[in-house]
Each structure stands twice: as structure tokens, then as C-alpha cells.
Amino acid sequence: MDQLHRQASQGRSKQTGGNSGNNAPAQSLGNSELAEVLLEQAAREEGVDDNQLLFGTHPDQFWFAEDGDDDSTTTTTRRTQEEELPGLRPKHEGKEYEDFENGTAFVKGANDDHAVAANDVKQGALGDCYLIAGMAAVARADPKLIEKLIKDNGDGTYDVSLYIRPHRRGYPRRVTKTVDSRLAVKYSGKPLYAGAGDKEDGKVELWSALIEKTVAQHKDSYDSISGSKIGKDGFTYSGTNELLTGKIENYFSTDNMDSDEALLWIDLALEEGNPVTTSTRNLKEDEDLTREANAKNVYWNHAYAPMSVDLDAETVDLQNPWGSSHVESLSGEDFIKYYRNIRIGG
Amino acid sequence: MIEEIDETTVGDLDGVRVPMGNVTTGAYTLPDGTTRRGDICSLVLPDQRVGVFVGAGSEVVVEGVRWRVLAVDNPTDGLGSVRLQKVD
Numbered sequence: 001m002d003q004l005h006r007q008a009s010q011g012r013s014k015q016t017g018g019n020s021g022n023n024a025p026a027q028s029l030g031n032s033e034l035a036e037v038l039l040e041q042a043a044r045e046e047g048v049d050d051n052q053l054l055f056g057t058h059p060d061q062f063w064f065a066e067d068g069d070d071d072s073t074t075t076t077t078r079r080t081q082e083e084e085l086p087g088l089r090p091k092h093e094g095k096e097y098e099d100f101e102n103g104t105a106f107v108k109g110a111n112d113d114h115a116v117a118a119n120d121v122k123q124g125a126l127g128d129c130y131l132i133a134g135m136a137a138v139a140r141a142d143p144k145l146i147e148k149l150i151k152d153n154g155d156g157t158y159d160v161s162l163y164i165r166p167h168r169r170g171y172p173r174r175v176t177k178t179v180d181s182r183l184a185v186k187y188s189g190k191p192l193y194a195g196a197g198d199k200e201d202g203k204v205e206l207w208s209a210l211i212e213k214t215v216a217q218h219k220d221s222y223d224s225i226s227g228s229k230i231g232k233d234g235f236t237y238s239g240t241n242e243l244l245t246g247k248i249e250n251y252f253s254t255d256n257m258d259s260d261e262a263l264l265w266i267d268l269a270l271e272e273g274n275p276v277t278t279s280t281r282n283l284k285e286d287e288d289l290t291r292e293a294n295a296k297n298v299y300w301n302h303a304y305a306p307m308s309v310d311l312d313a314e315t316v317d318l319q320n321p322w323g324s325s326h327v328e329s330l331s332g333e334d335f336i337k338y339y340r341n342i343r344i345g346g
Numbered sequence: 347m348i349e350e351i352d353e354t355t356v357g358d359l360d361g362v363r364v365p366m367g368n369v370t371t372g373a374y375t376l377p378d379g380t381t382r383r384g385d386i387c388s389l390v391l392p393d394q395r396v397g398v399f400v401g402a403g404s405e406v407v408v409e410g411v412r413w414r415v416l417a418v419d420n421p422t423d424g425l426g427s428v429r430l431q432k433v434d
Contacts (some may be wrong), residue, residue: 091350122363125355127425188361195363227425287372294388295396299367301425302354322356322365325390325397 078156081180086213087221088184088192089126095192097182100206105150105158107205109198116143118305120197121208122323125186127226130279131215132194132321133303134240135208137275138345140305145245150207156181160214163246165236172238172246179213181206184222193222195323215243241275241345252342259332263316265342267309275345278318279303280338297325298338347432348416353387353425359408360432365390367397369418369426374401385420387428405433 078101085097106115118140123132139146151159157180163172183206184192194212197205216222219235231237239249254262269276282300283289290300297320304318304327316335318327330338351357351366358364367388374386388397391408400406404415412433419427 123356125352125357127352127355129354186358186361188358190358190361192358284368284370287370290368290370291372291399294367294399297396299354299388301368322363322390324363325365325395 079153079180080182081157081178083177083179083217084220085182086216086219087223089221089223089226092125092184092192092222095184095186098185098189099156100181100183100191100196100204101156102202102204103181103196103206104203105152105205105207105210106147107198107200107203109200112198114143115198115205116146116207117197118307118319119323120205121321122195122197123321124191124193124195126193126212126222128193128212128215128230129303129321130227130230130277131212131225131240131243132208133277133305133319134244134275135211136305136319136321137277138241138244140270140307141273141275141345146207146211149244150210153178158210160210162211162214162218162243164218164243165238168236168238170236172242172248174246175218177214177217179210179217181210183209183213211244239343239345240277241343245275245345247346249346250344252344254336254339254341257336259314259336262336262339262342263309263311263314263332265344266306266316267311269342269344270306270309277303277305277343278339279341279343281340293338296330296334297327298330298334304339348429349413349432350427350429351389352427359413359430360411362392362408364392364408365397366428369420369428371420372399374399374404376403377405385418385426387418387420387426389428400428406430410434 088095108115109117116139118136120139121132121136123129149161153159157178159176159178161174161176164175165172186192191209194209197208215225219225224233241249252265266276280298280300280302284300304320307317307319309316314332315329317329320326347360349357349359351364353366353369356363356365367390369385369387372386373381373383375381382401384401386399386401388399389406390397391406400415402415402417406413413430414433416429416431
């Protein structure tokens with residue numbers, strides 16, 4: 001039950017409106033007599049004696065919240081996570097963690113339909129394109145799946161859940177860790193790894209950075225989630241779709257597909273709201289092919305999240321987890337030439 | 347200031363996000379116009395749609411600031427990297 005905001009008669013200055021300290025929000029009152037009774041009651045509860053009540057206070061000295069007032073006067077103590085922060089990549093030793101006090105899990109971008117959007121993700125100085133692309137894919141398929149993973153505790157910490165198998169043959173189970181809003185930063189003060197998403201009213205969106213941090217937390221370091229390291233040291237990794245949704249991911253090699261089939265699979269997945277990602281081959285040895293692919297923003301050993309398919313034109317658009325350099329109107333023929341698989345979540 | 351960017355990740359050149367594409371071997375152009383052959387990588391500079399291939403000795407301008415490529419690492423196994431030094 002709300003308690004009355006009381007200006008103690010011990011000499012604290014009175015204020016009209018705004019935050020006057022560390023007390024609970026004032027109760028909305030519409031009856032001055034009732035106000036006096038309640039004030040007296042509150043004062044007695046705080047140990048104020050009768051003399052002070054008679055001579056030291058008056059309802060006019062107190063601030064009353066009017067109906068409809070937005071009283072955001074409560075200050076909450078910020079907490080930090082209990083677990084040690086995940087280690088940084090060896091080349092980043094010495095970089096600092098910074099508390100993103102203005103961070104919040106979700107912020108709706110101006111052109112977004114939902115607070116969680118595929119374009120919120122931005123890969124940083126870590127080889128976890130598989131994770132960033134996977135987050136974009138799940139966000140595109142169903143933003144609520146991402147929302148369900150993060151609970152804002154309102155004190156600078158977040159409960160972040162992932163679906164992890166206890167062993168390779170086990171079923172994914174929802175495992176929750178509490179992480180705080182401290183992120184490793186570059187000299188510029190921007191996140192070193194997964195970047196912030198939308199910004200609005202002084203708030204910055206952190207959901208993808210929080211999920212990345214939580215994955216690193218499970219393995220004690222960011223370095224251990226770079227590339228193929230994610231599935232090592234006892235951590236069972238069965239695809240980012242499964243990690244984020246708990247549903248098993250279906251893997252299709254494009255080696256046995258023609259271009260029509262590949263585009264149809266992607267189109268169907270997008271139509272049905274299933275997360276879909278794809279990874280490129282490793283053809284770096286071929287300089288000409290590398291130049292050809294890079295000119296289309298296709299980079300080897302990299303994961304992408306398909307955005308749309310044009311079956312008439314036989315082309316596909318793919319989101320680059322960098323947040324830029326997306327692939328536009330790639331032909332189906334080039335798709336199966338450059339990309340080695342299609343991963344579709346349940 | 348020296349910065350290193352790993353293959354397929356996004357680096358930071360004095361506050362500017364610069365992704366690095368792939369590392370391979372090939373020809374590239376030095377600031378004096380001469381052509382050299384060696385380990386190269388594609389850097390995706392701001393306001394450019396696709397990456398530019400650079401090698402040791404190349405220079406790029408990132409939001410008005412010149413950076414020189416010190417080395418491109420092209421390992422036989424694993425991801426490559428590029429090291430750049432701020433010139434201006």
C-alpha cells in the first residue's frame with residue numbers, strides 16, 4: 001500500500017513536486033480532512049510526538065500528488081551481478097567494463113513495428129556472427145521470443161534466459177542467469193562487442209548485448225564464444241535458434257540443392273515465421289572468387305540472416321550481422337555458390 | 347594509435363565502426379600508385395557500399411583521418427586480421 005510522502009518536521013526543506021528524497025511516493029488525496037488524519041497517522045508511525053503534530057506540521061507544508069500525476073520519485077538502488085564478469089578476449093585485456101546506467105532491455109525504434117527488431121543487432125569485435133545473425137533471425141520471426149528471454153529487474157540487473165542442453169543427447173532446458181548492465185567498452189565509450197540498439201529519450205537498447213553477455217557468462221569469457229569455440233569445453237551448442245527458443249534447429253546443406261529449392265526453403269521459413277540463418281563457405285584461397293563475393297557484401301566464414309525472397313526475380317536479401325553491408329538481390333545461383341547451409345528454427 | 351581488426355568482425359578506428367571482410371592473397375595499390383602483391387584484406391569504410399582491398403603499406407581515410415596498414419595476417423588456419431596505425 002502506498003505510504004504518504006512526509007516532510008519530516010526535523011527541518012528538511014519542503015518541495016512542491018519532484019523528488020524530495022528517499023521517501024515513498026505521495027498518495028493522491030482529494031479530501032483535506034482525510035489528508036490531515038492520514039498525515040497524523042503517518043507521523044505517529046514515524047515517531048513524531050503530539051507536540052510536533054500540533055505545532056510543527058500543517059497539511060500545507062506537504063506535497064500531495066494530484067490525480068493523474070506521474071510520480072517517478074522512487075529511487076532504486078542499483079545492483080551488480082553476483083557472478084564475476086566474463087573475461088574479455090586476450091587482445092582486449094585492459095579494456096574496461098562500463099555501467100550503462102541509461103540502458104534498458106528494449107527500446108522501440110522510430111521506424112520499427114516492435115521494440116525488438118531484427119535491425120537492433122550490431123556485431124562488434126568478436127567472431128560471434130552466428131549468434132548475432134541468430135538473434136536477428138529470431139527477432140524477425142517473432143519479437144516476443146526475444147522479449148520472453150529478458151526480465152528487467154529495475155535495478156540495473158536483468159534475468160536473461162537461454163535454452164541449454166545438459167549434454168548432447170539431452171533436451172534444451174531454460175537456464176536463467178542474472179547479469180548487470182556493465183559492458184566492455186572501447187576508448188570511445190561504445191560497447192566493444194555487441195552494440196546498443198535503438199535510442200530514445202536518453203535510453204539505449206541493450207537486449208542483444210545482454211544476450212551476448214549471458215552466453216559469454218555461461219562460458220566465463222567472450223573469447224570462448226568466438227566462432228567454433230562456442231561448442232567446446234563442455235558446452236553443448238546446437239544452433240542459435242535452439243539457444244534462444246528451445247526449439248530444435250533443422251540444418252540443410254545447399255550442396256544437394258538447386259537455387260530454386262534453396263530460395264523456396266528460405267521463403268517458406270520467413271512466411272511461416274520461423275527463424276532462418278545461413279553461413280557462407282570458406283573460399284578464401286580463391287582470390288578472384290573472394291573479390292567477386294566481397295563485391296556483393298558476401299564474406300566467407302560469416303553468418304547472415306535472410307530478410308526476404310523474391311521468387312519471381314529469383315533473388316534473396318540477407319542481413320549482415322554487422323548492421324551494415326547487407327546483401328541485396330543476390331541471385332539464387334550465387335546463393336548456393338556462396339552459402340553452404342540453411343538453418344531453420346522450429 | 348594502433349588498432350587491430352579480426353576477419354569478419356567490426357573494429358573501431360578512433361570511434362568509427364569499420365568492419366573487415368576477408369583475408370586473401372592478391373594485388374593492392376600503395377599510396378604512391380605502385381602495385382604490390384601479398385596478403386590483403388577488405389575493409390568496409392563508412393559511406394562505402396563494399397570493401398576496399400588493402401595490404402601492408404596501404405592507406406585509407408576514415409572520416410578524414412588517415413590510417414596506414416601495418417600488416418595483414420593471413421594464417422593457414424583460423425581467422426586473419428589487419429593492424430592499422432593512425433597517421434593523422
